[in-house]
Amino acid sequence: MRKFLTGLMIVIIIALSSLQISNGIQCDWPNFGRTPENNRVAPDSCGPQTNSLTKLWDWSTDIVQIYTNIAIEKDMILAGSSDCKLYCLNANNGKKIWEYKAGGNINSLPSIKNGRVYFGSYDKKLYCLNLYNGKLIWCYTSEDKISYSPTIINNGLYFSSGNKIYYLNAINGKKIWEYNLGNPISTPPVISNNKLYVGTNSGFTCINIITIKKQWEYKTDYHIYHSFIISDRKVYFIDESSFYCLDEASGARIWIHKNEDRITTAPVISNARIYGSNFNKLFCFDSNSGKKLWEYRNHDNRIFPPAISDGKLFCYSNNKLYCINSKNGVEIWSSQVEDLYLDPHPDPIPVISNKRIYFRTGYALHCMDTNNGKKIWEYKTGDLILSSPAVSNGKVYFGSNDTKLYCINSNTGKKLWEYKTNGQVRSSPSISNSKIYFTSNDKKLYCLNSNSGKRIWESKSGSGMKSTPAVSNGKVYFGSNDELGNKIFLCINSDNGKKLWEYKTTVWLEISSPAISKGKVYFGSENGLVCLNIETGKKIYEYQTTSNMYSSPSISNGKIYFGLGFHLYCYGDLR
Numbered sequence: 001m002r003k004f005l006t007g008l009m010i011v012i013i014i015a016l017s018s019l020q021i022s023n024g025i026q027c028d029w030p031n032f033g034r035t036p037e038n039n040r041v042a043p044d045s046c047g048p049q050t051n052s053l054t055k056l057w058d059w060s061t062d063i064v065q066i067y068t069n070i071a072i073e074k075d076m077i078l079a080g081s082s083d084c085k086l087y088c089l090n091a092n093n094g095k096k097i098w099e100y101k102a103g104g105n106i107n108s109l110p111s112i113k114n115g116r117v118y119f120g121s122y123d124k125k126l127y128c129l130n131l132y133n134g135k136l137i138w139c140y141t142s143e144d145k146i147s148y149s150p151t152i153i154n155n156g157l158y159f160s161s162g163n164k165i166y167y168l169n170a171i172n173g174k175k176i177w178e179y180n181l182g183n184p185i186s187t188p189p190v191i192s193n194n195k196l197y198v199g200t201n202s203g204f205t206c207i208n209i210i211t212i213k214k215q216w217e218y219k220t221d222y223h224i225y226h227s228f229i230i231s232d233r234k235v236y237f238i239d240e241s242s243f244y245c246l247d248e249a250s251g252a253r254i255w256i257h258k259n260e261d262r263i264t265t266a267p268v269i270s271n272a273r274i275y276g277s278n279f280n281k282l283f284c285f286d287s288n289s290g291k292k293l294w295e296y297r298n299h300d301n302r303i304f305p306p307a308i309s310d311g312k313l314f315c316y317s318n319n320k321l322y323c324i325n326s327k328n329g330v331e332i333w334s335s336q337v338e339d340l341y342l343d344p345h346p347d348p349i350p351v352i353s354n355k356r357i358y359f360r361t362g363y364a365l366h367c368m369d370t371n372n373g374k375k376i377w378e379y380k381t382g383d384l385i386l387s388s389p390a391v392s393n394g395k396v397y398f399g400s401n402d403t404k405l406y407c408i409n410s411n412t413g414k415k416l417w418e419y420k421t422n423g424q425v426r427s428s429p430s431i432s433n434s435k436i437y438f439t440s441n442d443k444k445l446y447c448l449n450s451n452s453g454k455r456i457w458e459s460k461s462g463s464g465m466k467s468t469p470a471v472s473n474g475k476v477y478f479g480s481n482d483e484l485g486n487k488i489f490l491c492i493n494s495d496n497g498k499k500l501w502e503y504k505t506t507v508w509l510e511i512s513s514p515a516i517s518k519g520k521v522y523f524g525s526e527n528g529l530v531c532l533n534i535e536t537g538k539k540i541y542e543y544q545t546t547s548n549m550y551s552s553p554s555i556s557n558g559k560i561y562f563g564l565g566f567h568l569y570c571y572g573d574l575r
Helices: none
Strands: 008-013 071-073 076-080 087-089 096-101 111-113 116-120 123-131 134-142 151-153 156-161 163-169 177-180 191-194 195-199 203-208 215-221 229-231 234-237 241-249 253-258 268-269 273-278 281-286 292-297 307-309 311-317 320-325 331-336 351-353 356-361 363-370 375-380 391-392 395-400 402-408 415-420 429-430 435-440 443-447 455-460 470-472 474-481 488-495 501-504 515-517 518-522 528-533 539-544 555-556 559-564 569-572
Touching: 087 116, 111 151, 111 268, 111 415, 123 156, 151 191, 215 488, 268 307, 273 528, 311 356, 363 395, 391 429, 395 435, 429 470, 443 474, 470 515, 515 555
Parallel strands: 008 569
Antiparallel strands: 071 076, 076 087, 087 096, 111 116, 116 123, 123 134, 151 156, 156 163, 163 177, 191 195, 195 203, 203 215, 229 234, 234 241, 241 253, 268 273, 273 281, 281 292, 307 311, 311 320, 320 331, 351 356, 356 363, 363 375, 391 395, 395 402, 402 415, 429 435, 435 443, 443 455, 470 474, 474 488, 488 501, 515 518, 518 528, 528 539, 555 559, 559 569
16 A cells, blocks of 8 residues: 655655665765765665666667656567657667657656557647557547546546546547546546546546546645645645645545745755754654654744754854754754855755864854864855865865865864865865865866875866765766766766766756765756766666756665755655
8 A cells, every 4th residue: 555654745756676774884874975075975785775767778769858757568668758759669678679659749658558558649649559569559639738647447548638537448549538627637647446536727626437527626726736645545735835635535624734844955864864954944854754753943044954963963054053952853052153154055064073063154164062062163265165074084175265175184273285276166075095076166176185185187077067076986976067068977087087987968967966875876957866877877767856956865774865845855765
């Protein structure tokens, strides 16, 4: 049975696989870079172990985009494309078996039953093809484009187009009935217990498919644009303002939550809890159930991303550093921080190491005692600091808009060395094997000796780079643009700076910093969450989101967490 997770704005996306994780491995992701070195790498057993959409080979339509998810049947894969074609491929080797050209884009997932494949197109037609040779059996013309997948029950087929629900004979394509809801349909229809449920631009509707009459309708203030869940005789759905729970039989509202909990920062994870902030609130959720455990409100002042250590949360807000009890959300202490100016883009992310917390405000990097909030030292640069620090072996590394990367003694706050580039250094540095990696707005990725600050190599890209690179097993991973303006994700040899592979895409990659676990690298784009093979750069899968994913993912206990608009997403293995 599909279980509904009760957290106010938690959406859990589950991959159908199993996983055992060793109890001896620490899987927490307590801050942005996971470790004080900012390498953004999780142990192999902490990341997803399998993928329901694993791609064993790479096949492309060359110049067009694959729009739909894939359907798999008897070693055949079917997917629609923006070239108006439905492709059938061999699942073992990726070779094309057949293709069928419709009259418009194919944006819905094909449905397969009894040796036939059914799909809709923007040309307003619903097609039925022979699964094995792609020959047309029949097609039905509706009144508007078809964006959602058809549902097949016995020998009947249901699909939506514009304002209408259609019911056809799946064998011959003859229309049995249609129902006009009077408003554009905005979700795929779901059928349960002889009732059809669907969301529209003005509410939620239940239709009795035996009598072909409206059973009930629930009006909302905004359109329903997410898929919904039916479980335990309840219907759960979200519109742009609220989260609803209705009685499945009557449509009566059981409860409603206003969508105030918009997660705006990358989450941190510790001891099966997720922590994130929303302007003036700090939240704690149960990572398994999605239930909100507590919230901490700081009036009208924005709370920046938290870090966690020793059962305490640390976050910056309105010239103060706060220490919060991670179990109950009670404030332990707060400490005033002198700050002439704080640029919130990107968010200031604290790093904790050896009972000390390091964070930036304005032109200064601060070091404080995590036990009592007392200032140990601060270091001022010649311009704004937009880079979050990395800490390793008694040294603190960070960049500044004055074009320099700094290395500071973590105990005294004294400068050990600096390295000058030809652009602002906004990315957070990553450290691995006595080397430090960072990007600059002079379009270069740098590798320095972390002890002396001497340059080992530099690699030029096509545009200024802002994301923090991830480092693993002698390789550096980051997103950028090439010299022609193409969006690319790069893998660089960490010893010599030579390119090992690149992944080209049409979406923005500079902002979201990658995360690594078990031979896969994950990052956000305008399309959603992307997962690549870490050795080859081949795409394993892409989870499409409803809006641009600029946040950086965090990995813990077989799950990937990231904030997106009004949602906190969890994507992982079902155990």
